[in-house]
Amino acid sequence: MRLIQVPLDKSRLLTSLSYILRQTIRHRSGLKSRKAVLWDQAWPIHEEKPEVDEETARRNISGLRKKFRDRLPHVMEPSSPEFELHFTKQHKMRMFGKYGSKSGIHPGIHWPSKEELKELIEEEQIWEPSLAERMNTVLAEENEIRSTKLKKEEEIAKNLKNMPKYIAQFEKKLEKVEEEEDLRRDKQKQLVEEAYDYFGYKVDSRDPRFIKMIEEKEEEEKRISKIKKKEQRQEKLLASMKAMMEKNTKSSPEDKVTTK
DSSP: OOOOOOOOOHHHHHHHHHHHHHHHHHHHHHHHHHHHHHHHHHSOTTSOOOOOOHHHHHHOTTOOOHHHHTTSTTTOOOOOOOSGGGGSHHHHHHHHHHHGGGGOOOGGGGSOOHHHHHHHHHHHHHHSOOHHHHHHHHHHHHHHHHHHHHHHHHHHHHHHHTHHHHHHHHHHHHHHHHHHHHHHHHHHHHHHHHHHHHHSSOOOTTSHHHHHHHHHHHHHHHHHHHHHHHHHHHHHHHHHHHHHHHHHHHHHHHHHHHHO
16 A cells, blocks of 8 residues: 655644644643533532442452443443543443443444534545545656656667667677777787887886887987977968968069059
8 A cells, every 4th residue: 555645734734723722722621520420520619428238239249349340341330430541421422332231322422523523524635635635646646657658668779779879880880899909919918029129138018128218219219209299380380381481472563553
């Protein structure tokens, strides 16, 4: 069973707090007034304790008081109310459930009264979302799940359509990696051969002398690369200057004709 959590807004929270406050005030105000009445009903001051007849007392071989003897399994008699608790609805419901019709309590006590039903409805409206709200929440969740599933299926279909393209890109990338690896191995092999020619014997690639030779070679290559770039810039500059000079020489005869 999936639990549905509906966020409680501020207005509902204030309404619930006011409801709890009203219930507390109502309970405390009516408690004192009911207490005296119920106590008198349970055990009036002006009445004497009901005396047990001699025959009943003689049969009571346990010597227990009546209210305790009535609880024995072979007796099971509802005892007379004595305290305020015995006049509450909850206690009467328990007595009816235990003794049935022998308790003298009407079965309708299990059904809430109009006031209690009104309070239950009010409490349910405060704390529990309505059926429409629950249905809307369930429908919203189902729509969200359906939408997510549909988007995922569309994405899968799109990727399957582009699968040949992705495979070709992957193979091309793999070929490039293999080519770079081949170039690296060839370069490493060439460096080992150069080290053999330089030292006159085979040198391990992890040897400090081999590493130093590579560093010197890289520095030399960088220096040569800088010289080549400088020469290329100079060549471009000379070419641009030459083009400007040729342009000026072509335009000079026309200027002479216009001056005459």
